[in-house]
Amino acid sequence: MANRWLRPEVYPLFAAVGAAIGICGFQLVRNICINPEVRVNKEGRKAGVLENFAEGEKYTEHFLRKYVRNRSPEIMPSLNSFFADPSRN
Template sequence: MAASKWVRPEVYPLFAATGVAVGICAFQLLRNITGNPEVRVSKVGRAAGVLDNHEEGRRYAEHGLRSFVRDKTPEIMPGINKFFTDPK
């Protein structure tokens, strides 16, 4: 009875949006735990103190998506923007 109230077709987009948000959070958490040079999970790594690993931090910050969009214009729909802004 309770399941029929909550699991309706109208609720599926809410489930999908929540699932995508949880997936993005989990991805970012795993990325930070495994790749961030400032996060040290092991006891030996934590005992090392502050490290001057600027190159490793630069590699972490310049990930694939950031390098892909570096030369792109910050527009969501460039075709529509060009249509309305460029004079004929």
């Protein structure tokens, strides 16, 4: 029975599902721990709606967003420019 599921063709599927579960877990932990709108403890829930814009700005402007803000949305820019740049012809 185990030999049927552990074929080498199934490994990429396991990797893709594992990566998806890891990303979902990361986002869940991130939201529970540092999202200003999520309050787990009773004192935080009792406070109601807080208008703490600085904390919300800190949450949304994280490192990755700051890093990619001024970059071109390309995965391989040098390869793309090699094939698409008309001045190279």
